[in-house]
Amino acid sequence: MKKVVLFAAAMLFMAFQANAQLTADAGYIHANENAKITYNKPVSGEEITETGKASLDGFYVGAKYGISLYGITEGLSLKPGANVSFLFGKEEGITDVMSLDSKTTVVEVALNIPLHVEYAYEVSPDFKVCAFAGPTFQCGLLNRAIDGDQNPSYIYNQYKTVPDGLWFKDALGVAVPAGDLPARNRINLYLGLGVGFEIAEKVQVNIGYDFGLLNLSSGDKFKIHRNQLKVGLGYIF
Numbered sequence: 001m002k003k004v005v006l007f008a009a010a011m012l013f014m015a016f017q018a019n020a021q022l023t024a025d026a027g028y029i030h031a032n033e034n035a036k037i038t039y040n041k042p043v044s045g046e047e048i049t050e051t052g053k054a055s056l057d058g059f060y061v062g063a064k065y066g067i068s069l070y071g072i073t074e075g076l077s078l079k080p081g082a083n084v085s086f087l088f089g090k091e092e093g094i095t096d097v098m099s100l101d102s103k104t105t106v107v108e109v110a111l112n113i114p115l116h117v118e119y120a121y122e123v124s125p126d127f128k129v130c131a132f133a134g135p136t137f138q139c140g141l142l143n144r145a146i147d148g149d150q151n152p153s154y155i156y157n158q159y160k161t162v163p164d165g166l167w168f169k170d171a172l173g174v175a176v177p178a179g180d181l182p183a184r185n186r187i188n189l190y191l192g193l194g195v196g197f198e199i200a201e202k203v204q205v206n207i208g209y210d211f212g213l214l215n216l217s218s219g220d221k222f223k224i225h226r227n228q229l230k231v232g233l234g235y236i237f
Contacts, residue, residue, distance in 0.1 A: 021066040023204060027232030031056040031087055038221040039166060039178055056089030056106060060230070064114065079116045079132070084109065084141075106158075109142040116192070126200045133193040136210060140186035158184040182219030188226065189213045196232075204234035 033054040040047055062083020069076045087108040116134035123129055143158040156162050165181025194208025208230050216224040 020068070022063060022237045023066060023234040024063050024237070025081075025083070025204065025232050025234030026061045027059065027230055029056075029058050029060055029085060029087060029228055029230050031058075031089075031226055031228035033216070033224055033226045035217075036223040037219075041176075041178065054089060054106065056087040056108065058085060058087035058089075058108075060085040060112065060232075062112070064116075064234075066118070066236075073119075075120045075122070077118050077120070079114070079118050079134075081114045081116075083112050083114075085112055085138075105146045107142070107144045107146075108140065111139045111141055113137040114192070120198060128198040130196045130198060130204075130206065131194070132196070132206070132208070134191075136190040136192055138188040138190065140184070140188075143184060159186055182217055182222055184224075185214065185216050185218055187214065188216060190228070192230075194230070198236075202236050204236060205232070206234070207231045 031054075033056070035052045035054070036049065037052070038047060038049045060083045062081060064079045064081030067078045067080075069078060085108075087106070087110075089106055090104060114134065114136040116132045118130055118132035120128045120130045140159065145156055145158050147154040147156070156165075161183045162181035164177045164179070166178040167175050190210035190212055192208050192210035194206055196204060196206025196208075198204050210228045210230065212226040212228075214225075215222075216226060
């Protein structure tokens with residue numbers, strides 16, 4: 001029985017390998033972050049809630065491995081992959097809190113592991129229309145914020161707590177420290193979907209949207225979520 005199971009597993013693996021395709025791809029990313037922050041003013045203890053946003057643009061470079069699932073239905077495939085993303089942008093909307101102001105520039109590098117299921121419909125021998133969906137696991141490698149309000153500019157690592165990183169302006173407009181800035185979480189999980197097309201079994205073009213599921217801040221009263229649009233171009237080997 002054991003030999004039969006091993007033989008069946010080997011045949012299944014060989015079948016997958018025979019129908020597998022490696023695709024190198026790269027593309028553009030536009031990410032939007034929405035933040036909601038609640039904190040207490042020093043002395044008075046008054047609770048303040050502020051909201052803000054960040055708009056980041058950049059690109060990704062990576063590869064994915066298409067494994068055909070013709071045993072389930074023709075045109076269906078599993079596409080695990082890996083890519084590195086590079087994002088740059090400015091944060092705005094929360095003055096003096098979390099340094100989310102118009103002069104704060106962010107640089108981020110992250111490792112992404114998508115696991116998509118794709119269905120391709122063959123319009124002609126040289127043209128297919130595709131739809132895909134699935135999760136993407138993300139691990140931040142670097143996240144630097146450059147606060148241009150400081151002179152000279154203050155650069156800090158957003159994956160670490162920043163002492164006295166929270167500020168508010170009192171009635172006279174004087175900046176007063178309100179507490180430490182919580183660290184950002186490196187881990188995020190996206191749920192994405194999209195469409196695309198394939199030309200001559202060699203070129204892939206796709207557009208997708210990822211919904212961020214996890215809070216990117218480690219602070220109890222800090223909520224930061226990210227969604228992102230991606231447009232990619234791939235070459236099938």
